[in-house]
Amino acid sequence: MHIDIITCLPKLIESPFNDSILKRAQQKGLVTVDIIDLRSYATDKHKSVDDYAYGGGAGMVLMIEPVDRCISDLKSKRHYDDIIYMSPDGELLTQKVSNELSLKENLILLCGHYKGVDERVREHLITREISIGDYVLSGGELAAAVVADSVIRLLPGVLNDETSALSDSFQDGLVAPPVYSRPATYKGWNVPDVLLSGHEAKINSWKQEQAIERTRKRRPGLLE
Structure with missing residues (x-):
């Protein structure tokens, strides 16, 4: 399995993949997790990825252009089964959803931040939206880590005793x-x-x- 996690705060999400089961899964070659810095796809010298919302209102919005450039670049390298946006109003993450995702080969997890992402990203670039609960976080990074953890531990060979996952x-x-x-x-x-x-x-x-x-x-x- 290959998982790309797109974020404007890479350091916020790196640590969960550097220890324990998730680290061993990568060392065994069972999964590859790449943390993609959205700012590297910005077009201005300030590496801006957000701007004010049209129509006013508090909070900044992730712009469509850097997100589109990033996803397009990733898609040029491999086919993705799902491009998932971590959203509080997405479908609720359940064990059934994790089981389903564990059968995929390539996934993108897009982490929202600030006030969210330009709606055109959700309309045209995303194939699925997932929420880990009815509450709001500062960004989608922690939610993406939860989704990745719940999926990776189900991959054959990740747990020392594979029956462990079946009895969860x-x-x-x-x-x-x-x-x-x-x-x-x-x-x-x-x-x-x-x-x-x-x-x-x-x-x-x-x-x-x-x-x-x-x-x-x-x-x-x-x-x-």
Whole structure:
């Protein structure tokens, strides 16, 4: 997989890809992540990528020209399955969306900033818009990192135990059951006996029951 992340603040998004699972995925050659500085596609000496909004109003707007120049340049090098704009009013990121994106080969993630991006970018250059929740961030960089993380960890070979991703919350429409580790007893707090039984069928049944009950209490909307 190849992911290009377009941003006017490259340093804001670099660190998540330099540690842990995302770093190892790149070292294994399973994914390539390039952080593209939008300012390198500006046309003036000040490297401007934003301007005032027509019609007035507070906040600056990312201009269409540097965004178009950047996307056009990237598209000249490879075909992209999706060009995604990180937007608070896009489709909500779910595990289903992450699963779908993990089957793609090449993605562009465009990070908005300031007051947003010229609407013509959304009308003519973007193929999909994704939101990570009903709230507003200072820019799309953190949201892009969330999307990339949720997708990359699903790629075959990224996790040491590939069944781990399959047992994550939301993969089966439920939140994950509780998990425990050593010691079995701590301050009088005990791990459920069934998990120490070694009886795989009983353990799996317990996990399923716990997942359903936890979902009913914490995320009842999923059961609907």
